Amino acid sequence: IAGITQAPTSQILAAGRRMTLRCTQDMRHNAMYWYRQDLGLGLRLIHYSNTAGTTGKGEVPDGYSVSRANTDDFPLTLASAVPSQTSVYFCASSDPLRTEAFFGQGTRLTVV
Amino acid sequence: SQKIEQNSEALNIQEGKTATLTCNYTNYSPAYLQWYRQDPGRGPVFLLLIRENEKEKRKERLKVTFDTTLKQSLFHITASQPADSATYLCALVRGRNAGNMLTFGGGTRLMVKP
Numbered sequence: 213i214a215g216i217t218q219a220p221t222s223q224i225l226a227a228g229r230r231m232t233l234r235c236t237q238d239m240r241h242n243a244m245y246w247y248r249q250d251l252g253l254g255l256r257l258i259h260y261s262n263t264a265g266t267t268g269k270g271e272v273p274d275g276y277s278v279s280r281a282n283t284d285d286f287p288l289t290l291a292s293a294v295p296s297q298t299s300v301y302f303c304a305s306s307d308p309l310r311t312e313a314f315f316g317q318g319t320r321l322t323v324v
Numbered sequence: 325s326q327k328i329e330q331n332s333e334a335l336n337i338q339e340g341k342t343a344t345l346t347c348n349y350t351n352y353s354p355a356y357l358q359w360y361r362q363d364p365g366r367g368p369v370f371l372l373l374i375r376e377n378e379k380e381k382r383k384e385r386l387k388v389t390f391d392t393t394l395k396q397s398l399f400h401i402t403a404s405q406p407a408d409s410a411t412y413l414c415a416l417v418r419g420r421n422a423g424n425m426l427t428f429g430g431g432t433r434l435m436v437k438p
Contacts, residue, residue, distance in 0.1 A: 245425075245426060
């Protein structure tokens with residue numbers, strides 16, 4: 213693994229189903245983020261974590277939850293997916309001084 | 325409310341010219357500002373960072389300015405090339421007291437024509 217890895221790359225999900233998007237980094241960064249990107253709305257922060265064991269809400273947290281059990285992993289869970297959660301999801305991490313954020317390749321999620 | 329605004333319209337320029345992209349923000353006191361490049365189907369890639377006490381930063385053909393009075397950053401690409409065509413995003417970090425959250429503007433798409 214080099215950098216940030218997200219899985220799956222894409223997914224079609226039935227409304228009402230539960231889904232966890234995975235994110236793993238090997239850079240030992242303390243801070244991690246989840247964003248969604250929608251046409252015309254740019255990148256919007258869903259949840260973040262400044263260090264293992266802590267999480268915080270971003271701009272659009274409703275319908276999503278995260279956990280940070282260790283430094284490397286930051287999964288995003290949709291408890292009951294709705295069509296408005298159709299989007300491209302990006303996970304990112306940054307070093308302690310926040311001088312640069314590294315992004316995964318994204319997960320394209322379609323809720324039908 | 326807090327806003328980070330970039331021109332949502334695409335910027336079309338001729339190869340060899342200087343491209344200038346704008347990032348304006350309101351109701352923020354950022355510790356620093358970053359610029360990223362995003363290609364279709366890919367995640368953003370970091371380009372440059374400028375701190376609140378810096379006026380200008382350069383890296384090869386890239387130049388960033390930061391005016392905290394105007395609450396504006398300008399991003400310049402000199403001698404532009406078709407390979408520079410991409411979407412460029414600005415991002416603000418508000419500092420430790422605000423949780424160090426990285427917040428993005430909507431991005432501006434740059435098209436460099438040969």
